[in-house]
Amino acid sequence: MSDTLNLMSPANRQAFFSRRNALAWAVLAIALLANLGAWLYLQEREQLAAQRQFELLTSEVSQAISKRMTDHEQILLGGAGLFDASLEVDRSEWRTYLERLELTQNYPGIQGVGYTRFLPPDAVAGFETAVRREGFPNFRLHPPGPRAQYSSILFLEPLTGRNLAAFGYDMLSEPTRRAAMLLAASSGETRITRRVTLLQETHGKVQAGLLMYLPVYRPDLPLESPEQRLAALRGLVYSPYRMDDLMAGILGSQAPKLDFSIYDGAQARPEALLFSTRTSDAERHPELSSQLQLDLYGQHWTLDFSSLPTFEASFHTASALMLLGVGVSLLLFVLASVLTLRREQAEALAHKMTLQIRQNSEALRQSEERQRLVLKGSNDGWWDIDLQAASLFASARAWEMLGYSPDESPQSLQRWLPVLPPQELLALQLELRRAVTSGTESFSREALMLHRAGHQVPVLLRGFILRNADGQLQRLSGTLLDLSERKRVENMKNEFVSTVSHELRTPLTSIAGALGLITGGAMGVVPAQMAQMLQIAQQNSQRLSLLINDLLDMEKLAAGKMTLDLLVQPIKPLIEEALAANQAYAQQHGITFQLDQPGDIWVRVDAARLQQVLANYLSNAIKFSPAGANVRLYCELRGNRVRVSVSDQGRGIPEAFHSRIFQKFAQADGSDRREQAGTGLGLAISKELIERMDGRVGFHSVPGQGATFWFELPLIEEHLLPVTAQRATAGPRILVVEDEPSIAHLLQVMLGHAGYRVDSAFSASQAQQRLAEGEYAAMTLDLRLGDGHGLALIGELRRQTPHQQLPILVISAFCDEGRRLLGDAQGIAWLEKPFDEAQLLASLEQSIATAAKRRSLEASDHDSTQ
Incomplete structure (x- = not known):
């Protein structure tokens, strides 16, 4: 130790520059040259890797756009198939078809799916009359004006919010839409428009828009030529898209790694811009940029890509390595000098270090061998996450469960996270947060993971939580058990129990019914001994019925099919x-x-x-x-x-x-x-x-x-009791139809204080059931309900004789849209949200009084005619 500390003594400093230390200087020169060469090589490799990664990301974005537009075409093909299979498709069938598609969950970014019918001029008036009879008394084809050919948007789901502005619109009246519609009709293929502004841009930021069209033809006419296809055209199924919403649905919530813009046409012209992720930072010059051409359904798009600073920074590591190399070179120089000047000491130290390295290597080899044998012998997958280094290790068996081979399994933590679906990842994070907050050391949870082939694999995740001295997370380690076979057996068991239980009900009902008739004397007097045996049989049939009911209840609860009327x-x-x-x-x-x-x-x-x-x-x-x-x-x-x-x-x-x-x-x-x-x-x-x-x-x-x-x-x-319980003997009975519980409760309290008896319904179907069971002086109605639109419910009620005169007070934030579609329909009053108690009571009292006056006048007219 003292010898080492004395290396910088005057004698040793002189020895550093003597011929005896020439080997150390040679080592320094070689190390610096090697470091320079490595730096140049790494720079070249970084540029090549950045270019490849950039090209890969641009290709992924282009493919994602093409794939999503193909998916949307499949939706239109399904809608066209619905028309091909039926001569007439009504509004409820169209709504049912789209509800089954679950567009919001499966195709985020789509504005809606509709159908526009082609009309000759002499058919417009009859068409408008037919639509008004469906419950839209204020419906009119727009824009007005004489044209050789008309079209009208007949169906558009969801028929709420922005989409209400497009209902009844003649898309042939606008040149860009007309060109794409006629091209789709004459070719028989899907076509999209150039850049347009949608009618749905009623509020907020105006986005660039486009529409996709697919023709629907009459089944009894030939379709060989463009002229024949135009002659046989019934209409088009179509989808409108707001480009910002569409791209948000395609790209998801992940942070962008590149800037890119989409232009309508073969050139990147500002006036043809469809979508852009770029900010207003015009001073920055990206290191990487490229343009791709994308042909989609008769249109050419130009995709203009450029790299972001965060992307570029991830490939600038050569300079840091250069500094590290210089430091290593200097360290090698010092070590070589020490070895030269203290050869005997260095040889002894090297011998000791060699022995220690051999011992450590052997211990490491044995540890790795034991770990390899343990992992190989277990059918469970093993995993380990180092949160400090953001690294992941998982055994070959773990990746095998998800369809990956050991040499292609994504071992980085960021690439492993997409293996968990978003909802499962969120649930697992909440579970870990609860475990960390409660101070527990382990956790266990069933989850669904994504197989490489695309399907989901049920697994049991069990893990151990390692913290540092401050209680902060450092490491997570645990096992992964494939539950596919267990779940398959459970499903088979549940299906068997459900099937057998249902199949037993029919013969059991017959047996119990027959035994009841016999023991009740319907078949004559039963001998005493026989009666005792029959009673035993009847009691056991009742026990069997209870068993079946319990099995069915348990099956419904396990499957989440049991609904409660709370x-x-x-x-x-x-x-x-x-x-x-x-x-x-x-x-x-x-x-x-x-x-x-x-x-x-x-x-x-x-x-x-x-x-x-x-x-x-x-x-x-x-x-x-x-x-x-x-x-x-x-x-x-x-x-x-x-x-x-x-x-x-x-x-x-x-x-x-x-x-x-x-x-x-x-x-x-x-x-x-x-x-x-x-x-x-x-x-x-x-x-x-x-x-x-x-x-x-x-x-x-x-x-x-x-x-x-x-x-x-x-x-x-x-104070939370329903108004009907607090004022059981109060005034007129009112039905509140509102799918938001807090608003329904507010209405109950306000109306209850005014002396009304109040019942609540949270859906259109429940409202019809309440109206069928009792008489109401009036009804309040929200336009947006979970199982339909309030305007559709009004139309259905007005077609039913008992409810044609029922006063309806519409309470909604979209009263203007409702008035435009219904007009000044009789018996309908409007109250815009938000409202106060005075407005509510005044509107309701006026509606009830007007309805009573109208009934009195009708009764007087009836008496006078007699």
Whole structure:
């Protein structure tokens, strides 16, 4: 150590420049020359890599645009096929077809899909009359004016928002659209327009637009020549696109790596610009740029690409390596000098280091060999993520599950993330965030990953979380288990249970019905011995029916097919009804009920399903209580929740069974000779139902001292009760049709304070059901509903005799659009959102008074005619 520290002594400094140190100087010269050569080579390689990556990215963008436009053509081909298969397609069929496509989820960026009909001049008036009868009394083909040939947009879905401005538009009246329409009609192929401004540009930023057309012909006419195709033309299916929205749907939410612009035509002219990601930074000169020509459905597009600073910076590493090389060269010079000046010391040190390196290499080789054998012997995939280095390692088995071979698997973290679908990635991030916040060291989650072939692979992700001393994440390591076979078996099991359960219902219904007729005396007097056997058969058929119902409920819950009709209602009548329904069963077992009467407690539940939960709790308590015992049912408030409990006097639940009590097919006595019959599904179904009502279940039991099963539900405060509950004997009855719960509640409170009785409906179908069940003085209506448009609901109601005179107050942010389509239709009033209580009550009172006056006048006219 002292010798090393004395290297810079006067004697050693002189030795640095002596002939004895010539080898070190030669090493320095060679190292610097090698570093210069490596720097020049790396610069050349970086430029070549940047050019290749740039070309790859431009090709990916061009291919993505072509692929998405091809997908959109397939949508139009499907719409044309709908017309080819039917002589007439009505508006509901067109809407159903497009709803099944789920355009917003599957094809983001598409403005809509429509159909425009070609009309001779003498057919325009009849066409307008027919459309008005569909519920659009203010419909008119536009723009007006004489033309040799007309067309009109008849269908356009979704018929909301911006698309309302295009309804009824004659696209033949505009030269650019007309040229593309006639070209598509005469060629029989898909065509797109040049750059246009869509009618949908009613507000906000005006985007460049284009339209795609596909002709629909009459099936009984020849289509051999352009003239014949034009003569046989019925209309065109089409899609309008706002270019910024279209490109956002194609490119997704990923940060752009390149700047690019799209021009209409073979040259990049500013007036032909369709889309651009470029900013106004005109001073910057990109290092890489190129232009691609893209031919799409009769049009030529020019794609102009340029590199971004972030892209260019990722390939500028040679300079840093140059500095590192100079430092290494200097270090080699110092080391060579030390070796030269201290040869004996260096030789001893080199010998020691050689031994240590050999030992470390051997230990590393053995560790890698053990790891390789462990990974090879396990069927699970193994993975490790270093968050500090943003690197990933995954075993060959892990990539094999996803269709990758070991030599082509993407080992970088950024390339691995797309293997997870966006929704799964978000869910996994939330799971990790919860794990980190709670301080746990491991996590486990089922997820879906994308196979290389495009399908999804169900997997079980299990991992260990490694933190540093400050508690920050450093590393994630874990396993990956392919669940495809397990899921396939589960699906087969569920399908088998569902199929068998449904198929058993028909013969079981016949058996139960026949036994009921016989035991009821419909077939004559039954001998006593036979009657006893028939009663046993009937009881077991009822047990089998309950089993099938439980299996079907469990299957619906597992598949997410069970829907609940959640309504705010008092819990006391539901409890009393459940006790009455199970009274006969309790008497049969010698059990009496004890009810602690609940107070005025309101909850939001599905009454039928809550009855099912109470029946499960009560029947279990009856079965497991000795004859003569009491089953107690009581309610208690716990903060902002209400707990309903059922207590029995049975033997209790064994400690070992507590963790499985709410699992499917779980029974404390699982033997073939258990005392109490049952499917083991009742408590599992009860747990699922209560949780879907935003509640929770539980129990407590001491062996030999009975058991208490309970469920808790959120308590509805008095100021949140529906108006019909607060003012049961108030004034006129009003139906509020609104799909936003907060707005519906606001309307209930405002109208309730004014003395109205209020019912709510959250969809068009539910509104029709409410109107069919009772009479209403008026109805408020939002134009945008989850299952249809409010204007369509108005049209349907006006065609029904009982509701032709019903006053309707439209409350919407789009009243102008509605007025334009409906005009001054009788019995319709309009209230623009936002509104206040005074405006609401004044509009509603005026609507009801006007309707009453109109009915009085009609009655007077009727009496005078008699």
